[in-house]
Amino acid sequence: xxxxxxxxxxxxxxxxxxxxxxxxxxxxxxxxxxxxxxxxxxxxxxxxxxxxxxxxxxxxxxxxxxxxxxxxxxxxxxx
Numbered sequence: 705x706x707x708x709x710x711x712x713x714x715x716x717x718x719x720x721x722x723x724x725x726x727x728x729x730x731x732x733x734x735x736x737x738x739x740x741x742x743x744x745x746x747x748x749x750x751x752x753x754x755x756x757x758x759x760x761x762x763x764x765x766x767x768x769x770x771x772x773x774x775x776x777x778x779x780x781x782x783x
Contacts (some may be wrong), residue, residue, distance in 0.1 A: 706752075707754075707779075708777060711765055711777055711779050712740060712758070713741050718763065723737045723741070730752050736754075754774060756759075763780075763782070766780060
């Protein structure tokens with residue numbers, strides 16, 4: 705499952721990471737993170753790198769219907 709921009713922002717908030725910290729962890733630039741979170745076109749390889757960095761830090765991405773609350777995709781921290 706590929707994360708969406710809202711999930712990226714939620715994941716950063718859960719980790720208490722800035723956009724810069726996420727970019728550093730993912731090996732991409734700050735502008736790349738910001739563009740993706742705004743919903744602008746982003747390279748697939750950059751989005752994959754961002755998602756992998758968040759997953760390595762303990763984020764689990766949930767697809768629509770995987771959460772206990774209705775309302776779309778979400779994130780949670782791995783126990």
